[in-house]
Amino acid sequence: MLPTRRSLLTAFLALPTLPVAGRAAAQFLPPTPACGDEHDLTLARTAGPFYKPEAPLRHELAGDAPNGERITLAGYVLDARCRPVADSLVEIWHADETGAYDNDGFRLRGHQMTDERGRWWFATVVPALYPGRTRHYHFRVRRPGAAILTTQLFFPNEPENDRDRLYAPELLLDIRPTADGKFGRFDFVV
Template identity: 65%
Template sequence: MPSTRRSLLTAFLSLPLVDAAKMRAFAQATPQLALTWACDDEDDDAPTLEREAGPFYKPDTPLDSDLYPGAPGGERITVAGFVFDNLCRPLPGSLVEIWHADEHGEYDRDGFRLRGHQFSDVQGRWWFNTIVPALYPGRTRHFHFKVQRPGGRVLTTQLFFPGEPGNADDWLFHDSLLLSVNRAGDGQFGRFDFVV
């Protein structure tokens, strides 16, 4: 039976993360959910790269992790990960905000469709159920994020999809901002761990 987004998210959420050693054990047990490079390599605990917010950012998004109902015609994806400090310790209570284009490459400028935020749980985990954004002229496929640890500064960045032909031509693209994406029976499951 093929994996589903729900089963991959359930496996992700069942992790009893305590420290970086547990993360490495999880990576070995479930290699299909590869870790972000910054916390997988003992020699490289660099913060996640910053990228511009772009012209379509809107403040005051709703507290919502289930964005799919706003675009039921799009291909479903669950995007999940952790928020860590530069020593790979989880940061509970971190703000994680997402916004992106819809299945036609358009951003909702009037409301909050495909826009939302949440706070990382006690293990530093976050997740959104949404859709794969469509391409639009001049950009490769991407999600926008703002991440803020409690009392910290705001990281604004963008996450990209592997294997996209437009990645090489997008001036904001960097391979350290690639999602780890797996196909599931009902869509895709993407993973990225923010280091702030």
């Protein structure tokens, strides 16, 4: 039987203090760190036309799109030496289950600060495709004192990935199916 999104989030939050970074985090503790030098910094991507400042502070966005497929996204913010960074900004914005962005209000937009162990998570929905793009989330990430990283995260096994010039395999979420949707993991290295 598949785990629930909640049980995977609980397992993630119960990890021992030192994470081992993982874009390859199919298991939560891959054998080798995925970061370690500047080549491993998370790739930047354009913000696109739908960014809107002053998104609210919150973890729970799924209520904005009751018909969407539920997904919980989670990970660490790490520095280039794989150290988790507390009080880092993590901001998300994305299309809804019809492929539309809310440009009037703040549906499916939010931000948070990583906890004392450098962790972030959002409960939201899987975005639909919109013309010209593969499936993606937009993020902005900033550790204290550093410049903002603007990037996008992608889903594995999407037919449109290879036709989207912003796609990169390094920006793939690690997606696991759950009994009530999906769980996606990504560690930002900034």
